[in-house]
Amino acid sequence: MRLTLACLLSLAAFAQDGGTITGRISDTFGYRVSGATIQVKNTATGALYNKGTSEATGEYMLGGLPDGAYELSVRMTNMKPYVRREIAVRTGQSVRVDITLQDDVRLGTLGDGGRFFQRRRPAPPTGPTPRMPDGKPDLSGFWAPGPADQSEDEPPQGLPWVEAVVKARVANDLRDMPTARCLPNGVTQQAGRGKFVQTPTLLVILLEFPGDTRQVFLDGRVHPQELDPTWLGHSIGRWEGDTLVVDTVGFNDKSWLTMIRNPYPHTEMMHVIERYRRPDLGHLDLEMTVEDPGAFRKPWVVKRTANLDPTDELMENICSENEKDLKHLLDK
Amino acid sequence: MRAKIALLVTGTGLLAAIPMFAHHSFAAEYDRNRPIKLTGKVTKVEWMNPHARFYVDVKDDAGKVTNWEFELGSPNGLMRQGWTRNSLKEGDVVTVEGSLAKDGSNLANSRTVKLADGRKVFAGSAEETGRTESKVESK
Numbered sequence: 001m002r003l004t005l006a007c008l009l010s011l012a013a014f015a016q017d018g019g020t021i022t023g024r025i026s027d028t029f030g031y032r033v034s035g036a037t038i039q040v041k042n043t044a045t046g047a048l049y050n051k052g053t054s055e056a057t058g059e060y061m062l063g064g065l066p067d068g069a070y071e072l073s074v075r076m077t078n079m080k081p082y083v084r085r086e087i088a089v090r091t092g093q094s095v096r097v098d099i100t101l102q103d104d105v106r107l108g109t110l111g112d113g114g115r116f117f118q119r120r121r122p123a124p125p126t127g128p129t130p131r132m133p134d135g136k137p138d139l140s141g142f143w144a145p146g147p148a149d150q151s152e153d154e155p156p157q158g159l160p161w162v163e164a165v166v167k168a169r170v171a172n173d174l175r176d177m178p179t180a181r182c183l184p185n186g187v188t189q190q191a192g193r194g195k196f197v198q199t200p201t202l203l204v205i206l207l208e209f210p211g212d213t214r215q216v217f218l219d220g221r222v223h224p225q226e227l228d229p230t231w232l233g234h235s236i237g238r239w240e241g242d243t244l245v246v247d248t249v250g251f252n253d254k255s256w257l258t259m260i261r262n263p264y265p266h267t268e269m270m271h272v273i274e275r276y277r278r279p280d281l282g283h284l285d286l287e288m289t290v291e292d293p294g295a296f297r298k299p300w301v302v303k304r305t306a307n308l309d310p311t312d313e314l315m316e317n318i319c320s321e322n323e324k325d326l327k328h329l330l331d332k
Numbered sequence: 333m334r335a336k337i338a339l340l341v342t343g344t345g346l347l348a349a350i351p352m353f354a355h356h357s358f359a360a361e362y363d364r365n366r367p368i369k370l371t372g373k374v375t376k377v378e379w380m381n382p383h384a385r386f387y388v389d390v391k392d393d394a395g396k397v398t399n400w401e402f403e404l405g406s407p408n409g410l411m412r413q414g415w416t417r418n419s420l421k422e423g424d425v426v427t428v429e430g431s432l433a434k435d436g437s438n439l440a441n442s443r444t445v446k447l448a449d450g451r452k453v454f455a456g457s458a459e460e461t462g463r464t465e466s467k468v469e470s471k
Contacts, residue, residue, distance in 0.1 A: 175360035182382070208408065315408040322380035328435050329360045
């Protein structure tokens with residue numbers, strides 16, 4: 001990583017005692033990195049200062065530093081550690097160090113290396129929200145994940161049996177995630193991603209892995225009284241203004257809420273409400289509410305964003321074609 | 333060709349960003365704390381889902397040849413990084429860095445794959461740039 005230094009004069013008065021190191025942390029995709037752990041060490045004394053984390057905007061500021069040379073260390077999960085030495089700090093001065101963290105990628109690290117699959121995507125196109133002939137928003141497009149929302153960091157509040165299952169799954173290195181057997185990711189993991197194909201009466205959501213198809217009926221029908229529990233459930237959609245509200249029931253109890261971050265189980269009582277908005281051409285916003293009185297103390301609500309990527313397309317992915325990992329997955 | 337096996341201890345934590353595609357758990361199969369670096373000739377490439385794989389004959393100091401299996405990402409993910417089914421071919425001499433399988437088989441998860449001339453194939457980022465800038469502001 002190459003660093004260039006430039007000296008700039010700032011007119012801003014600096015009221016704080018000591019000097020300051022400030023800057024912004026980004027990844028190689030240009031996304032701001034929040035929650036990175038930052039620490040500075042006085043090179044001469046070894047004293048540590050201001051262990052903190054970067055803001056949601058990726059910005060950080062470490063103030064009140066006595067004059068001297070400092071070593072700045074940044075750590076973030078799934079990214080390579082960053083160290084910058086010999087940063088000279090003087091009272092009343094602000095030293096700006098903008099940082100690009102490199103992914104710590106393993107090519108087969110599916111799950112651990114999810115960022116790898118986001119690739120360096122182009123900026124989403126700009127323009128007004130596309131609309132159907134009846135004036136409703138048209139959600140069609142290939143939607144790639146946008147920056148992760150912090151709501152995804154808030155785990156559900158599970159009933160005791162649920163928390164016990166999660167603990168066991170984590171202790172077992174998530175060995176039994178359904179996708180390891182080429183089974184579906186499930187609605188809660190995949191909501192807000194994939195290829196949306198919308199008609200006036202039906203929204204089809206194509207999911208690349210492991211090739212699932214969701215049907216969301218927009219023709220006014222209701223859920224059937226008797227539903228066979230399935231992986232993806234039964235979905236109906238209705239419009240509330242420009243928001244498409246997708247209501248899904250009829251799940252089996254086999255999917256995980258998400259594969260890695262929130263590997264929670266659920267019951268057949270799970271009820272998922274996805275609220276989709278396309279505020280402009282290039283963005284799709286989702287707020288998802290997951291209710292399950294058999295598993296959670298209260299509904300789990302997460303927000304996700306997705307970016308339109310006209311340069312990419314859904315690809316075939318036949319998981320069982322050459323599955324060779326299962327026999328190597330160890331049970332603890 | 334000499335086999336160089338380097339086992340180092342690192343302290344990387346296990347947590348995850350939201351994956352676009354998660355097939356299996358890394359930690360259930362591979363040991364992050366057992367990095368491996370091997371050099372040898374590619375004997376086979378499997379450009380198939382859910383993971384692309386390739387196999388390398390590695391000769392140890394005693395001259396014994398062992399065929400190693402290396403796991404890559406999915407072909408879809410690799411293609412989105414700009415790699416193709418022809419980026420790595422049978423007969424190529426490569427140096428692979430990765431993590432050993434926990435079950436003791438001659439299997440590793442690839443992290444970077446370099447050709448003999450130093451070019452990278454199947455690196456995590458097709459374009460490794462150092463766009464970091466730092467500026468010193470003073471009043």
